[in-house]
Amino acid sequence: MKKLLLPVALLLVMFCLNAQAKSKPLSPEKLSNYQPIPVQDGMVLSVAVQDDATFRIPLEENPTTGYQWDVKCEGNPECLKVVGASFYPPQAQLPPPEKKSKHHHDKDDSPRLAGAPGLKLFTLKAEHSGTAILRFRHARNWEHGAEKEFTVIVFITED
Numbered sequence: 089m090k091k092l093l094l095p096v097a098l099l100l101v102m103f104c105l106n107a108q109a110k111s112k113p114l115s116p117e118k119l120s121n122y123q124p125i126p127v128q129d130g131m132v133l134s135v136a137v138q139d140d141a142t143f144r145i146p147l148e149e150n151p152t153t154g155y156q157w158d159v160k161c162e163g164n165p166e167c168l169k170v171v172g173a174s175f176y177p178p179q180a181q182l183p184p185p186e187k188k189s190k191h192h193h194d195k196d197d198s199p200r201l202a203g204a205p206g207l208k209l210f211t212l213k214a215e216h217s218g219t220a221i222l223r224f225r226h227a228r229n230w231e232h233g234a235e236k237e238f239t240v241i242v243f244i245t246e247d
Contacts (some may be wrong), residue, residue: 149208167218
């Protein structure tokens with residue numbers, strides 16, 4: 089039994105190191121520009137933040153198809169809190185600026201693109217140092233399984 093324990097432990101360590109090496113690092117600065125992350129099924133991303141920091145994960149979403157993103161926090165969930173998730177519908181290309189008439193109102197009259205994807209923003213807050221694992225699923229809530237899944241490993245350090 090002891091002879092089997094050492095090889096199994098070595099395989100587990102090698103697997104963890106390999107998974108960490110294959111993750112693609114994200115910077116909080118890159119996430120703040122609200123460009124959707126190009127998601128590939130099964131990908132692993134990582135981000136390092138300081139405790140008490142708030143950051144966002146932007147994802148393309150089109151709820152008119154029934155597919156929506158959801159997230160679960162695993163690993164050390166008490167060190168990271170999902171503060172909110174908001175969907176922002178797309179806007180059409182705005183026409184070139186024109187001179188405003190004196191009767192112009194400052195409301196948003198820009199047309200919406202029916203059926204086009206918008207932006208889903210997950211807002212997260214690092215509560216204290218540790219490592220949390222976020223599992224994102226892109227799925228229809230009435231179907232089993234997901235169309236896409238990916239993982240974000242969040243490393244939270246002290247100030």
